[in-house]
Amino acid sequence: MPEPTDRILDTNFADALSDRYLVYALSTITARSLPDVRDGLKPVHRRLLWAMRLLKMEPDGTVRNGTAFKKCARVVGDVMGKYHPHGDQSIYDAMVRLAQEFSLRYPLVDGQGNFGNIDGDNPAAMRYTEARLTAAAAELMDGLDEACVPFRDTYNGEEEEPEVFPALFPNLLANGAAGIAVGMACSIPPHNVAEIVDAAALLLHDAETPLDALLEKFTGPDFPTGGVVVESAASIRESYATGRGSFRLRAKWEVEDLGRGTWVIVVTEMPYQVIKGKLIEDIAALINDRKLPILADVRDESDAQIRLIIEPRSRNVEPAVLMESLFRLTDLETRFPLNLNVLDKNRRPGVMGLREVLGAYLDHQLDVLTKRTEFRLAKIDDRLEILAGLLKAYLNLDEVIRIIRYEDDPRAELIAAFELTERQAEAILNMRLRSLRKLEELEINKENKALTAEAKGLRALLASPAQQRERIGADLATLRARYGPETVLGKRRTQIADAPPVMLIPLEAMIDKEPLTVIVSAKGWVRAMKGHADLAGAEALKFKEGDGAAFAFHAQTTDRIVVAAANGRFYTLAADRLPGGRGFGEPLKLMIDLEGEIVRVFAHVPGSKLLLAANDGRGFIVAGDDLLAETRKGRQVMTPRAGSTLAIVRPLAAEADALALVGDNRKLLVIALADVPVMTRGQGVALQKYKDGGLADASAFVLAQGLSWTMGGAGTRTRTETDLAAWQGARGGAGRLPPQGFPRDNRFG
Incomplete structure (x- = not known):
């Protein structure tokens, strides 16, 4: 056995580190974080579904035939032990997400038990929950037994797992994906299956279909929690053309009249991935911190349906102003990124546009159709070979019986006498006596005729790209019927709307309007006393030695205070941020980068x-509005001449x-x-x-x-x-x- 020192490699540390980090990065990108464009799954999700299929957890299973719900712990154990050598909690977390109706537009796991909720509560432990596959998951894996996708050895070489699913169900766009790899990330929102199928059908019949034609069918994201996407058509088009962009998503709300002029706002749909409990806490904090005075209360009246009540401070508040304020201050409005960074059929990462993603999906379906057809054709040819031998046996039944009864080597005699293959001779020798009746011969003739016709049709299908597209089109139509807009699961949930006009939120909405008396001393110290005091009494206030009142005026906490300096620069202060009336106040130079003497201080009037x-x-x-500045440095308005x-x-x-x-x-x-x-x-x-x-x-x-x-x-x-x-x-x-x-x-x- 060689000594350990004999295996030491003398190499540059930077090169060694670079090589090893590159291997780690590629592994993270291709085997963990990015989904495959063909089935939209990451390895952990694919292995979960594959293990559940082997456990016969079919969507229509019953307790009697042993394919009903099974404990999640059993699934996680199988996945971790056979296919996915990672922590059990990470596997269970992935499984939980596949079962959450508020996370996946079309759940792939049918969960039984506590799988968490939109309030942010955690799911129960895996030993308590049970699950089985959904119909969508079954459609993802339909055809796995027909040699239509490649398989590979598992990490320990004891089992096999599919590299990709047949995936007639367009999972990548239907359920979306998100992941962070090394140096790249993926973020895909969920979409409506019926719209995906309609767009794919256009591309199937004309590979040069322009993006604008696709977007007439494919309108935008369809989130499981509903909401309203407020994005311009041009922005949506740019996002799907490049594969990069974002969508502004708002909660859906309505005004509920309570009578006598009073009303409340009812939020009925939440933005995607917003935790309702955390959102309510954030809104309550706005009320407690008095950051939104026009808001009085928030309460949760949700049951199976979302019902979030937002109560205004008074009936005079405009509902649109209140909601616009909440959209800006809370997660009632979010922005969901689009980054169509996926692995192509060669396992290479790259950002694709909508046309490329749909094209890759259709190419995969054509490849699957071809391989399934070849697999079926091989099965038919095998069966036709056997049937041809059996038919020869029935035509020469007496001689076959004689050979079997009297010959020492009946297999060789049958092959020589009737020009049979080894498999045909074996099939004849394995026939039961009851199969010699006339009815069985008729059945074999009938089967032979049907299989011959089917084989002819399959060969025609393999030779005709047009027929292949037609078959894919029929499969897509069947899929659309299952998930059409008239079905409960297929009905669009997210509304697509034009970007709303920019609404100027009055400052009164953010600050309690209260009277102030602003006093600025000759040396630039400012203070704001509550109420509208007598301006003539400003001289009687206490000032630092050698200082005195220079400017005094009435204002409101919602006003903006303008300071004009002798160098022609103007500065802006928020009245509600001015120091209180106790003491001498604070120097203006602590709040703004004031240079030169103060010429005037006044409240801005729009x-x-x-x-x-x-x-x-x-x-x-x-114009007074042109004097307002956004930064401490102020705005240079007048430029006096030298001197x-x-x-x-x-x-x-x-x-x-x-x-x-x-x-x-x-x-x-x-x-x-x-x-x-x-x-x-x-x-x-x-x-x-x-x-x-x-x-x-x-x-x-x-x-x-x-x-x-x-x-x-x-x-x-x-x-x-x-x-x-x-x-x-x-x-x-x-x-x-x-x-x-x-x-x-x-x-x-």
């Missing part, structure tokens, strides 16, 4: 317009038609608001020119009502000047000194 102006007198009008900064941010009243501008030099100019362009970003245009100083203030107003400003002193009196002809001019003018009594600080107030 649809509003604002005037932006730099201190050099340039400006433009911008200038953003100075004015003023909301514009809808009825305003004039703009008053006043400079540090006390020159007042009134221009038409229509002369100021509306822009989304930029430097703007010249509004007023100055020799000294820059822009001090601006105010939009209705020209016919006159220009108002706040009077000086402790009061709140205002003065209005209606005759403004002397100050009206073209945009970009210098203006003239304001009327008597205009504030000395050059502010309109």
Whole structure:
């Protein structure tokens, strides 16, 4: 015996590791994770069904003939001991999935006992559950005894197992598959058998049938739990053309009227592979965390049918808005991927489109038909050989009896006398005396004639591709009749709908609407007090030493707060995320990447317009919606010229038609608001020119009502000047000194 050291190989570690990992990867891909395009099964599923067939667990079995339900533990033991050298729990898990009506569109195992449920409860142990095959599984394996598929030795060489099933039942598309291998994965949704058969029939009669024609019959996935696929026709076509894509799947729901204007939403069908118990927990968490204020309650009233009750906060809530919110926040809407990565007939992995998958299925059926026909023809030829010898014996019955009775070697004498084969002579010698009656001769003649005619038909079938396609078409028609849309199992469950339009969910749906008073200090500290407090009292609040109130305004928790910086950049904050009113608040710089001084802070009003102006007198009008930013860095809206900064941010009243501008030099100019362009970003245009100083203030107003400003002193009196002809001019003018009594600080107030 050689020493262990004699078997040491001197090789590069990286090469050795690469070679061994490659073997492992190929084994995972071809023998574990990817299904075969011909029967849609992975090895563990194929071995389970094969073992159940050998145990005679047929779908129509009874206790009397020993083919009824058997313990799952017995099946798992046979599979693990003879065919699949892996853990018993993984084998049982695979068997359980084949029996779950909510996992497989067409279950292949008929389970008896607790096989789990859609709430996520685990199945009972294998020693408690029983099972047998379903009709679909029987159709998958029909023909295995007719040498139509190759067999191979099992892992220990003691048994044989089929490499693939005959699979008239189109299991790959009907039940789908999912698996993760090394470097590749597979994800195929289930589909409707009747639609698969209709599309395959088109391709059978015309191999060049375009994909669009196939998709008229083959509309899309058909999940066992129903639901609604909301995907555009173009997206569905692209997915099936390339073999890659995804489908957006939503729960099916309806509004149930409770009377007096009240209502609830009833969810009747769940998205595929969504655990109902976990979904209810997620919805309840939205209610507890107040992330969806328009939702009041959720409860489960399901029995054999799904009935999930969703109750709104009030009768004024729009059902579509509530459901759209839940679709975005929970698994009431999911996306199921399509990755048609399968093993072809040569065991090579690859992604196929719908036409390629259906083509491979039809090629397999033609191959199976050919081999079954050849097998049957060989059986007929064997029988015809025997019948020919028996007929010769009946025609020479007396001589045959004499040879058998008196000759020492009757077999040799029979072969020589009647030109028989060894098998024919053996059959004559094995005949019983009762077979010598005349009736038996007539039966043999009848059988010989029938088998000869059948053999002639089979040879014609083998020689004619057209007849083969016709036979496959007839088999497909029979299959469709069993799983047609009028049958309980074949009726389509998943609705295919166009992609819904994008619905803007109001912020009120996500946040409780409550009043706030927002206060921003001169040094950029922000806080939000509950309620609408007196703004005049903001000065009395506590601030850090050397700091004080700069901006104070009323808002709602559903508002978005806009911060304008002197460099022309605008930032957006959610009002409900602002720090509370206790203490000094928090610096804005912790929430946004603020640069430069703060010019203005205000609550965004959808649809509003604002005037932006730099201190050099340039400006433009911008839509309030164009100021909103999605990131901490904000949005650059105004780009002041070198040496200038953003100075004015003023909301514009809808009825305003004039703009008053006043400079540090006390020159007042009134221009038409229509002369100021509306822009989304930029430097703007010249509004007023100055020799000294820059822009001090601006105010939009209705020209016919006159220009108002706040009077000086402790009061709140205002003065209005209606005759403004002397100050009206073209945009970009210098203006003239304001009327008597205009504030000395050059502010309109």
